[in-house]
Amino acid sequence: MPLYDCMLLVKPLVPRESIAELLGRVARRAYQRNGVITDLKSFGKVQLGYGIKKLDGRHYQGQLMQMTMMVPPSFTKELHYLNKEDRLLRWLVVKHRDAVYGLEFINEDDGRNEMSGLGFSHKKDHDIEIDSDDDSDEFCSSSEEEYEDEDEDVIEEVIGEEEK
Numbered sequence: 033m034p035l036y037d038c039m040l041l042v043k044p045l046v047p048r049e050s051i052a053e054l055l056g057r058v059a060r061r062a063y064q065r066n067g068v069i070t071d072l073k074s075f076g077k078v079q080l081g082y083g084i085k086k087l088d089g090r091h092y093q094g095q096l097m098q099m100t101m102m103v104p105p106s107f108t109k110e111l112h113y114l115n116k117e118d119r120l121l122r123w124l125v126v127k128h129r130d131a132v133y134g135l136e137f138i139n140e141d142d143g144r145n146e147m148s149g150l151g152f153s154h155k156k157d158h159d160i161e162i163d164s165d166d167d168s169d170e171f172c173s174s175s176e177e178e179y180e181d182e183d184e185d186v187i188e189e190v191i192g193e194e195e196k
Contacts, residue, residue, distance in 0.1 A: 033067065033102045035128040038111070041121045043086075044077055044093040050119060055099060061110060067103030074098075084121045094121050 038058065042051055059069050075096040083090035108125045117123075 033104055035070070035100065035102050036108065037126045037128065038099040038101065039122075039124045039126070040097040040099070040114075041084075041094040041123065042097065042119055043091055043121055044095060046095065046119045051095065051097065054117065054119060055097065058099060058111070058114075059101075062101050062103050062107065065104055065107050065110075067101050067107060069099060069101045071100035072098070073100075086121065091121055 040054070042054070055072065062069060075098070077093050078096045080092050080094055083092050084094070111123070111125060114120060114123045
């Protein structure tokens, strides 16, 4: 079974008992479908980037909850009853990608050969060329001197014009 995150944004004034009852309903439905709740997190009250308009006004804060669960893919379609839930501002179900479960996880190697398919060479005998001539350094220093001389000429011209 794939791993899903169900994010619930609850109105800010909803009591904790009511939130627990809402999460319990979602969890019971998951258990009925032979799912498992693996994690439950509360992020507390969060400031929203914009107001969410509901029948009782605009809400600029919300209580954010995250429920991680292993459920069948068809379970996400059963959560549409949350659309009619007055206590919720928004809800979202996100599927985890590239997660390995069950026997595939146990039989998986350490990942030692992951980089071998990319064509990287593991040999350390690459020669590093060191630039021994200092031409570029001399060029930079001489051009800096030229700019300094030009700056002095411009300053002298400006001072000379002001004196006239």
